[in-house]
Amino acid sequence: MTKDRMIKEMVLRAWQRASDDGKIRSKPDPDKVLVEIPKETVPADYATTVAMVLAPIEGRPPREIAQTIQSYLQGDPQAILEHVELAGPGYLNVTLKPDQWRQVLLDIDAQGKRFGQVKIGCGRRVQVEFVSANPTGPLHVGHGRWAAVGNALANLLCAAGYEVHREYYNNDSGRQVKLLGQSVYARYQQRAGNPVTDPEDGYRGAYVTELAQQLMDRVGDVYRAKKAEECLDFFTRTALDEMTALIRKDLEAFGITFDSWFSEASLFESGAVQKALDDLRKKNYLYEKDGALWFRSTQFSDDKDRVVRKEDGEFTYLASDIAYHQDKLSRGFDLLINIWGADHHGYMARMEAVVLALGYPKEKLRILIGQLVTLVRNGQPVPMSKRAGEFVTLRDVVSEVGKDAAIFFFLTRRLDSHLEFDLELAKRQSNENPVYYVQYAHARLCSVLRQAEEQGIGLKDASQIRLDRLTEPEELKLMKRLDAFPKLIEESAHALEPHRLTFYLLELAGILHHYYHKHRIISDDSDLTQARLLLVNSVRTVMANALGILGVSAPERM
C-alpha cells in the first residue's frame, strides 16, 4: 500500500473514533479525506485538508476540527508517525518516522532495473502510432518532438505494465508521393541536360536534387528524354524507398525504432480500403453526392460530412485512414494512441467518427494533440516550408546538439504547450542544457561507486547495512523522492504525460548535487560509508531507470 493511502486510512480511523466519542458529528467519508504531498516549503511529508472540508458541514472552525482529529491521529496504534501538526487555516501536516523511508533502499536494491515498474496496465495491449510523417522529405525538427514524446510515452506505458506496440504509418500513396516522383524526375532531366521544368507545387529542397543525383549515379542517364508517363512510376518508387530509408535512419540516429512500419499503399493493394468502405456502406454511413462518395461523419458529431472518394474517382486520405484504423482496431489492441501535431487537430472529430462507425467504442482511440515547434535562431523565427525545402532537419539538430539533449529538451514541455526551439541556444548552450545536469549527477555517482571499488570497499548485502545511519535531512529528502518514483510512473502513465519524468529527474539531480557537496560519501566510518553507498547507488538506479524511459542515455563518465 502506498504511504498516502496509509495516511488516509489512519485519518479515517481517527475520524471514526472521534465520531464514536461524539466529537465529530459526521460519519467518516473517504471522499472527504484528501491526502496530498505539500509543497516544498512545508516541513511535512503529507497533508490533509479534511478539517477544512468538514468545517462548513460541522459548522465549526476548521482549526478546531483539525485539533480533534490530530489528537485521535496521534493515538493511532500503527505508530508510524513522527508527528502531526496543525498549520495554516486548518491543515493537518503529517511527518512519518524516518525508518518508514529507509525501506525504499531495500526495494531498489532488490528490484534494480525493475524498480518503478507498476502493474496498472495489467498487460493490456496499447498501440502508439507516432511521427508518421509523409515520406516526401526528411524529418524536420518538429517531427523530433513527436518522436521523442511517442517513444517516451511507449516506454512509460511499458513500465506501467502495458504491452506496447510502436507503429509508423507511412503515407506512401497518393498525390503528394506522386509529386515527389515528378520533382525528382524533373531534377534528373535537368541534370541530364534536358530542360524539364519543376512541377508546380513540387518539392524543391536540396534533397530532391540529391535523390536525382543518386539515381543518376546508379542508372546513368538511361531515362534521359524519356517522357514522364513512361518512367514516373520508377522515379516515384525509387524516391519513396530512398526517403523512407532515410527517415528510418534519422529516427535510428535519434534512438527510436518502431515495431512495425505500416504502408498506406498496402491498404489499397490488399483491398482493405474497398472492404472498409463496403462495411461502412452496409451500415449506411456512406452516400453519393455531386459525383463524390461521402462519409456521414456528422452522425457522430463531426461538423460536416467528409469525402472519401473524389469526383475524379481518386480516394482521399480519409479512405485509407478508415481502412488503417479498421486494421489497427481489428488487431485486438485495448487502446490506440495517435500522436498528432496541432496542424491536424481538425481531423480528430472525423477519426473519432470513424471508430464509432466501424462499431468500436470511442474510448478505443486516444488522439494526443501536440502544439507545434517554433524554430528560432537568435530570437528570430526561422521559416519552414517543406515544399520550398527551407527547413532544419532532425538529422542536423541531432548532429549539432546530440540526441540526448534534443530528446530531453523536447520532453521538458507539456504536450499542449508551444515549444520554442532556438538553434543557436541549443548549440551554444549544449553544455548547459538541463540534460547534462541530470546525466552529470548519474556519472558523478558512478564515479563515486568506482572510487569505492578501487579502495576495496565492497558493498555489503543490503540487509546487513545500518540504514539507521542515514539521518541527514538531505538523505531523508533523497529517500523520499526515490520512494515517489513508482507512484510517478503510475500517474504519468495514467495521464499519458512523459514530461513529468523530466521534471522529476531535474529535481532528484538537484537534491543529489546538494547532498554531494555537503556530505562525503566515502569516509573512515565504515557503517556510514556502506549506508551512503547504498543510498547513492539507489539514486543512480532510479536515475538510470527514468532516463531509460525518456530514451536518454545514462553515461557512467562525462
Add this chain to the structure above:
RNA sequence: GCGCCCGUAGCUCAGGGGAUAGAGCAUCUGCCUUCUAAGCAGAGGGUCGCAGGUUCAAAUCCUGCCGGGCGCGCCA
C-alpha cells in the same frame, strides 16, 4: 466568423482546486590541495493577460473580453 491550444519572473517554461506561486537561462556575489566545478551556496526579479462568477479555498474550474499559435479543402 467558427473550433482547438496557449497567455505565470527580463527570456524559455513547470505547477492545472489548497498554505508565503517554482525551475532553468540571463544579471550580481562567493566556493576547486578533499569521492567529477557539465557542480554548489547566496541575491535581486511577479497585478499568474483583463473582468466577472462558482467554492471554506481559484494561477488552477465556469462565462465574457483582449493577445498569440494552429485548424476550418473533393490537399496530406
